[in-house]
Amino acid sequence: MERVGFVNVWIIGGGSVGLLLASYASKAGANVTVVTNGKEQAEALNREGVSLLRNSIASFHPVDAIPFECLSSLKTATIIFLAVKEHQVKRVLTKISKLKINSPIFFLQNGMNHITLMQELRNSVYVGIVEHGALKHSNVKVEHTGIGIMRIGHVLGDELELKPFWDKLSSVGYSVDVEGEWLEVMKRKLIVNAVINPLTALYELKNGELLHDETIVSIMKKLCQEAIMTLQLKDHEDIWTYIIQVCQNTKENKSSMLRDIESGNQTEIDAISGYILREGLKRKISLPYTLDVYHQIKQKERSDIDG
Structure with a gap:
């Protein structure tokens, strides 16, 4: 498989949004690590990868996984996606701060409460507005239930040159669009x-x-x-x-x-x-x-x- 510039994608959160993104990022050729809430899901993902169901057709995509409690380093991350619920963001950012990680962070939450938290970071910050439909069937199985777009906006810090990765994600079925007016x-x-x-x-x-x-x-x-x-x-x-x-x-x-x-x-x-x-x-x-x-x-x- 062609690797996309050795992009190391870390996804914090093994829910429906996290698993869907993980499957397509792996399919696009990135090195993917999923940070899960518990040890059981991490073990299953390491063993089986992510099973992606789309239009009743299943495909399997390898990922690495680690439980959040065992997270000790994110230094290899090209990108960190926060695919957790809004009320879990502060806990995750506290952990990232303690680890002194400078990698760019993508926020994928619903709502807008996290804007204040974003603006306090020294990392490069992006928002991703996910309009793809996803349904988690098990710890390793996710269904792509609605074909949409992930709209990306750059908020703070240096902007990464990730167009080849976004293009590759779009080409494998997970459409991405880079937006200028992120707040709108x-x-x-x-x-x-x-x-x-x-x-x-x-x-x-x-x-x-x-x-x-x-x-x-x-x-x-x-x-x-x-x-x-x-x-x-x-x-x-x-x-x-x-x-x-x-x-x-x-x-x-x-x-x-x-x-x-x-x-x-x-x-x-x-x-x-x-x-x-x-x-x-x-x-x-x-x-x-x-x-x-x-x-x-x-x-x-x-x-x-x-x-």
């Missing part, structure tokens, strides 16, 4: 998440099923309007069309928020709707629909914990 891209993604994720979790629907109910579509439009007004998106004329397109392109997907509710895990509602509410409070904007879904999700979280 993050805002657009946040609006999509703020509209789709809470409603799929509340109504227990796949993304595409939201569009089948007129009442839900009406709420979606209200959430979209509130988010646009609060975030002051520069170019928002096509954002509603974009939301519909995302629902259609990922129609069989369960959102990460719905999967978290089903699994009894903490959701990213504070990083998504919570962020919009805090920005609205600063600007003294009333956001009744966003506030309502926020409280309903928080109630669901508490119910799952109590139950």
Whole structure:
């Protein structure tokens, strides 16, 4: 296999997003190491690699893996992708700081709470907005459920020359697009998440099923309007069309928020709707629909914990 300039990709997080990226990065010829939450998954990945399912066809891609608790060095990393949930970012950055790692860091989180943490780093910083659909079936098996784009923006520090790697990733089926206005891209993604994720979790629907109910579509439009007004998106004329397109392109997907509710895990509602509410409070904007879904999700979280 042709190696892409000996790119050493470290992916912290062995969830659906991390495994999907790991499989394609390996397929693109990079040396891939996945940092997992536990020892069992690391052992399985070292033994079996990542099994990628796309259009009912399985392929297998070798990776190295190490549990987070055993992480002692990232010095070989060309790139470090943080594919963990928003509320886990601070813990990971604390570890990276202690290891005195200078490698560029790519943030792949939903929401925008981590912007402050990003801007405190001395590393080169990028954001990756993942619009690919992914479903994790096991510790080593991930399905590519929606073909989208990973939009990349450079935030801080020296910019890497990684165009050959992005081109190779795109050529093997994981499309990448380098964006200039990274903050605007993050805002657009946040609006999509703020509209789709809470409603799929509340109504227990796949993304595409939201569009089948007129009442839900009406709420979606209200959430979209509130988010646009609060975030002051520069170019928002096509954002509603974009939301519909995302629902259609990922129609069989369960959102990460719905999967978290089903699994009894903490959701990213504070990083998504919570962020919009805090920005609205600063600007003294009333956001009744966003506030309502926020409280309903928080109630669901508490119910799952109590139950």
